[in-house]
Amino acid sequence: MEQANTDPGSDLVLKWNRIFLVSCLVALFIDPLYFYLPSIDEGNNTICIMMDQSLSITVTFFRSLADLFYVFHMVIKFRTAYVAPSSRVFGRGELVMDPKKIARRYLKSDFFLDLAAALPLPQIVIWLVIPMIKNSNADHSNNALALIVLIQYIPRLYLIFPLSYQIIKANGVVTKTAWAGAAYNLVLYMLASHVLGAAWYLLTLERQTTCWKSQCEQEKNTTFMKA
Structure with missing residues (x-):
C-alpha cells in the first residue's frame, strides 16, 4: 500500500474513522433491541413467553451488518502505520x-478489545445456544441473552471514545458543523434513553414471569391442601 493509504493522518483513514463512528452508534442502538425479543403471546386461552421470530431475524440481519464494520475496522488497523515512539522528539515523528x-503492535494493544466487540455473540446465543438448551426456562434464556449483550456492550461503547479522540486530534472537532455536533450529542442522549428503556422492558417481563410462578405455586398448594 502507498503511504497515503496507510498514514493515520490521511484523508482515507479520517473518512473511515467518521464512517466507523457512525456505524458504532448504529450498532449501539441495535444491541438493546435484543431485550425486546422475549414477548408475551396470548392465544388459545393461554399466556406464555416466547421469542419474537420476525424481530429476531430482523435484529440478527442488521446486527450482522454492523459486525462487518467492526471486522473491516480491524483489517484497516492491521494496515495503518503508526508513529514510532522513539522518534517523537521533534515534529511529527517517523x-x-x-x-x-504494525501487526505486532496492534496484537499487543487493541486487537483483543476490537475482537471482543466484533464477535457475533448475541446471534450465537439466540440461534444456537438457547435452542440447544431444551430444559432451560424463559428466565434463564432471558438472563443469558441480557448478560451477553451487556458484556459485549462495554467494549463497543468504549471504542467510541478513542475513535472520537483520533478524529478530534486530526480535525480539532468530531463534527465539521455546529448542527452536526448538536445532532451527535442528541444521539448520545437518545442512546442512553434507548438502553434504559430496553432494560426496563426486560425487567418488567421478568417481574411478570415471577408473578405468574408465584401464582402457580399458590394454586398448586391450594389444590394439594384440598386433596
Whole structure:
C-alpha cells in the first residue's frame, strides 16, 4: 500500500474513522433491541413467553451488518502505520510502515478489545445456544441473552471514545458543523434513553414471569391442601 493509504493522518483513514463512528452508534442502538425479543403471546386461552421470530431475524440481519464494520475496522488497523515512539522528539515523528511491526503492535494493544466487540455473540446465543438448551426456562434464556449483550456492550461503547479522540486530534472537532455536533450529542442522549428503556422492558417481563410462578405455586398448594 502507498503511504497515503496507510498514514493515520490521511484523508482515507479520517473518512473511515467518521464512517466507523457512525456505524458504532448504529450498532449501539441495535444491541438493546435484543431485550425486546422475549414477548408475551396470548392465544388459545393461554399466556406464555416466547421469542419474537420476525424481530429476531430482523435484529440478527442488521446486527450482522454492523459486525462487518467492526471486522473491516480491524483489517484497516492491521494496515495503518503508526508513529514510532522513539522518534517523537521533534515534529511529527517517523511513521512505521513495516506490516509485521504494525501487526505486532496492534496484537499487543487493541486487537483483543476490537475482537471482543466484533464477535457475533448475541446471534450465537439466540440461534444456537438457547435452542440447544431444551430444559432451560424463559428466565434463564432471558438472563443469558441480557448478560451477553451487556458484556459485549462495554467494549463497543468504549471504542467510541478513542475513535472520537483520533478524529478530534486530526480535525480539532468530531463534527465539521455546529448542527452536526448538536445532532451527535442528541444521539448520545437518545442512546442512553434507548438502553434504559430496553432494560426496563426486560425487567418488567421478568417481574411478570415471577408473578405468574408465584401464582402457580399458590394454586398448586391450594389444590394439594384440598386433596
